Amino acid sequence: MNKKVYIETYGCQMNVADSETVAGIMHSRDYSAETDINSADVIIINTCSVRDNAEKKIWNRLDYIKSLKRKNKNLKVGIIGCMAQRIAEKLLEHPVVDFVAGPDAYRNLPDLVSETDIGFKLSNTDFDISETYSGIEQLKTGTDEISGFVAITRGCNNFCSYCIVPYTRGRERSSSYKDIIAEVKSLANKGFKEVTLLGQNVNSYLFEDDENKVDFPLLIKMVAHTVPEMRVRFTTSHPKDISDALIDAIAENKNICNHIHLPVQSGSNKVLELMNRKYTREWYLERIKTIKEKIPDCGLSSDIFCGFSGETEEDFQETLDLMNIVGYDLAFMFKYSVRPGTAASKNLEDDVPEEAKKERLSRMIKVQNKISLAKNRADIGKTYEVLVEGHSKRSEEMLFGRTEQSKVVVFPAENAKRGDFVMVKITEASSATLKGIIV
Numbered sequence: 001m002n003k004k005v006y007i008e009t010y011g012c013q014m015n016v017a018d019s020e021t022v023a024g025i026m027h028s029r030d031y032s033a034e035t036d037i038n039s040a041d042v043i044i045i046n047t048c049s050v051r052d053n054a055e056k057k058i059w060n061r062l063d064y065i066k067s068l069k070r071k072n073k074n075l076k077v078g079i080i081g082c083m084a085q086r087i088a089e090k091l092l093e094h095p096v097v098d099f100v101a102g103p104d105a106y107r108n109l110p111d112l113v114s115e116t117d118i119g120f121k122l123s124n125t126d127f128d129i130s131e132t133y134s135g136i137e138q139l140k141t142g143t144d145e146i147s148g149f150v151a152i153t154r155g156c157n158n159f160c161s162y163c164i165v166p167y168t169r170g171r172e173r174s175s176s177y178k179d180i181i182a183e184v185k186s187l188a189n190k191g192f193k194e195v196t197l198l199g200q201n202v203n204s205y206l207f208e209d210d211e212n213k214v215d216f217p218l219l220i221k222m223v224a225h226t227v228p229e230m231r232v233r234f235t236t237s238h239p240k241d242i243s244d245a246l247i248d249a250i251a252e253n254k255n256i257c258n259h260i261h262l263p264v265q266s267g268s269n270k271v272l273e274l275m276n277r278k279y280t281r282e283w284y285l286e287r288i289k290t291i292k293e294k295i296p297d298c299g300l301s302s303d304i305f306c307g308f309s310g311e312t313e314e315d316f317q318e319t320l321d322l323m324n325i326v327g328y329d330l331a332f333m334f335k336y337s338v339r340p341g342t343a344a345s346k347n348l349e350d351d352v353p354e355e356a357k358k359e360r361l362s363r364m365i366k367v368q369n370k371i372s373l374a375k376n377r378a379d380i381g382k383t384y385e386v387l388v389e390g391h392s393k394r395s396e397e398m399l400f401g402r403t404e405q406s407k408v409v410v411f412p413a414e415n416a417k418r419g420d421f422v423m424v425k426i427t428e429a430s431s432a433t434l435k436g437i438i439v
């Protein structure tokens with residue numbers, strides 16, 4: 001009888017896509033996907049290491065799973081993802097954990113699971129620079145048949161000094177453009193309305209074979225032309241690699257969404273240097289200026305954090321000033337927390353007091369909320385195409401969806417349903433949401 005595998009995912013969209021790959025690998029070896037953790041024979045937890053809190057969640061979850069193991073002695077529990085890569089041995093010491101696998105070791109997960117049957121605890125955290133999981137049919141673990149994710153690169157070579165990803169996901173490698181096109185076509189055949197191309201830094205995508213040398217601007221055009229009825233999105237971009245060719249590709253192709261997520265992290269050149277971000281404030285602002293000239297209605301979002309080593313009040317003021325110059329529609333904002341194993345943890349003092357970090361974070365959030373409110377209010381009276389994602393949490397009569405700028409819109413349902421593209425005229429706005437009516 002098929003064994004049932006339950007997969008739980010934490011962290012970024014990259015992990016969501018990886019969990020679907022793992023589900024496909026387990027399925028290919030006769031495991032069936034289980035959505036109820038209490039009925040599983042195997043539990044796989046896909047983890048994130050980007051911040052301390054992300055890892056704390058996993059230790060708490062393992063304590064809960066202890067009770068399930070008491071009820072089912074044959075239950076197998078495995079940890080995968082970035083935390084698995086970072087602290088495999090420590091995880092194996094936990095009484096509940098039977099196996100651990102890093103992001104390059106998913107292909108032989110079924111073997112790892114079966115080898116634990118003889119009572120061993122096992123881990124595989126070998127890096128494999130050639131591994132892109134090409135040829136693996138992803139299995140959707142969620143029920144959302146609207147948006148699909150296709151990982152186009154794995155790993156990262158940028159070594160930003162605060163970041164653990166290059167140590168947990170290994171060196172950068174690009175999937176074959178033929179595999180990517182095949183995955184996108186399979187999503188279209190399954191009725192998906194949107195595809196997001198994923199990578200730690202999609203802009204440095206590069207794949208060469210006997211026929212073609214394909215960089216990211218060419219790849220995204222190939223995808224857009226292959227599925228003209230689907231929306232095409234991408235994340236995450238590194239500002240040092242955002243080229244005019246990519247900006248032109250977005251401007252010239254209607255189904256490539258006019259939205260760019262461009263993490264700036266800081267507005268101070270001194271801090272950007274300490275972060276090893278490899279661009280300056282001036283370079284970043286010039287890219288933003290070019291985007292606004294070529295794609296006037298482009299939605300802009302970013303990742304920004306405060307309190308990095310050596311950040312003074314003047315440096316922080318430069319970050320707030322840059323936020324006002326750019327006018328992001330949305331920003332993900334954090335205060336710096338040291339990640340053991342990063343260059344910063346070894347070479348830079350965490351010298352900004354916790355209280356100052358908290359205070360700066362709340363000021364940054366205030367500034368961004370003011371900007372988002374002004375940007376959203378400027379949309380009142382305009383009409384946008386919205387991809388309906390579902391019913392609003394607040395009312396069954398209301399639907400929600402996103403504009404191509406990735407803004408959330410809530411509106412009365414009328415006869416529309418999930419997966420429809422509808423035209424919505426904006427009538428109200430808050431800093432987080434737009435409201436409107438179907439026209």
Ligand code: SF4
Binds near residue numbers: 156159160164165
């Ligand atoms: S680009 Fe920098 S922040 Fe992003 S994953 Fe790579 S090292 Fe981390």
